[in-house]
Amino acid sequence: MKAVRYHGDGTLLLEDIADPRPGPEDVLLAPEAVGVCGTDTHIVSGHFVSRPPVVLGHEIAARVLAVGERVDGLDVGQLITVEPHLYCGRCTPCQTGRQHLCPDRRAPGVHLDGGMAERLVVPATLAYPVPDGVPAEHAAMTEPIACCVHGMDRLAPSSGLPLAVFGAGPAGAIMIALAKLAGAYPVVAFDPQETRRDLARRMGADVVLDPRQDVTHEVASATGGDGFAAVIDAVGSARVLEQAVSMSARGGRILVFGVSDPAERADLSPNDIYQRELTILGTALNPYTHRRAVSLLQRLPLHELRTRSFGLDGVPDALEAQRGGVADKIFIRPQPTEAPA
Numbered sequence: 001m002k003a004v005r006y007h008g009d010g011t012l013l014l015e016d017i018a019d020p021r022p023g024p025e026d027v028l029l030a031p032e033a034v035g036v037c038g039t040d041t042h043i044v045s046g047h048f049v050s051r052p053p054v055v056l057g058h059e060i061a062a063r064v065l066a067v068g069e070r071v072d073g074l075d076v077g078q079l080i081t082v083e084p085h086l087y088c089g090r091c092t093p094c095q096t097g098r099q100h101l102c103p104d105r106r107a108p109g110v111h112l113d114g115g116m117a118e119r120l121v122v123p124a125t126l127a128y129p130v131p132d133g134v135p136a137e138h139a140a141m142t143e144p145i146a147c148c149v150h151g152m153d154r155l156a157p158s159s160g161l162p163l164a165v166f167g168a169g170p171a172g173a174i175m176i177a178l179a180k181l182a183g184a185y186p187v188v189a190f191d192p193q194e195t196r197r198d199l200a201r202r203m204g205a206d207v208v209l210d211p212r213q214d215v216t217h218e219v220a221s222a223t224g225g226d227g228f229a230a231v232i233d234a235v236g237s238a239r240v241l242e243q244a245v246s247m248s249a250r251g252g253r254i255l256v257f258g259v260s261d262p263a264e265r266a267d268l269s270p271n272d273i274y275q276r277e278l279t280i281l282g283t284a285l286n287p288y289t290h291r292r293a294v295s296l297l298q299r300l301p302l303h304e305l306r307t308r309s310f311g312l313d314g315v316p317d318a319l320e321a322q323r324g325g326v327a328d329k330i331f332i333r334p335q336p337t338e339a340p341a
């Protein structure tokens, strides 16, 4: 089969490798759509630790080709999405209900072969059927949606109180839609790029602002002068965290969702956090939220994301397109029979 493998040192090759063989508890899959995200570009640039040689692709929608003899509840021909994590089961987080914090977790597309290939084998427990009528690109977004759902669980925003989302890339856009579903009001989105502000509006943001401008007046009028009860950093930057703190209401909750450079340091006042009783929350991966994300696939305005697709031979171009932000979401379509969208 053809597969796109990362070999370390920035080397990405489209290769012919042996088809994977499913065991009795596995499923054999034909990946149909695989989302490209910042993690993929970080793997190839060496900023995200992987285990080469490895087939990339962790946001996977695939068709079931065969099921192992001990697998129930999955049918050949079904479209599924892959929950891309395996946990060790032996560490303290794994054995105390916080498996996503497992230090030995392994992910298809990072440590194990992922979806940018004509075939993929995963344990059947990681394959989640999607509802009829969901296109493969939307099904491939289950993984990032599941991360957002976990983030919203952490943030636990109140309905009827103002919420801010910094950054309207694909994750910020999903966060805006989830905040609307949760009843936060108004939902205010900040992004310096006009195309992303436009996406924020289409995803349902009530107010959309350019953070490079002086927005003091707009924020005061959106929040009744109180500041935001909840703020989501979907950028990953120390400057955004500082802004999030300064725009928070008393008792405000701040979710750090975006991936920042590990070297960045924020300038925060512990006294301010104490005095205003602020809560700053981290969020990691998507524990127990993949199924919930599947049930949201037809409730979120995912068709508003402008997509672009590439074949397996176009992965370097797709990564370049991801870095350049030429579409809201980029996909790889690994099956040769399908014409690229």
Ligand SMILES: [Zn+2]
Pocket: 036, 037, 038, 039, 058, 059, 144
């Ligand atoms: Zn991703």
Ligand SMILES: [Zn+2]
Pocket: 087, 088, 089, 090, 091, 092, 093, 094, 099, 102, 103, 104, 105
């Ligand atoms: Zn573990």
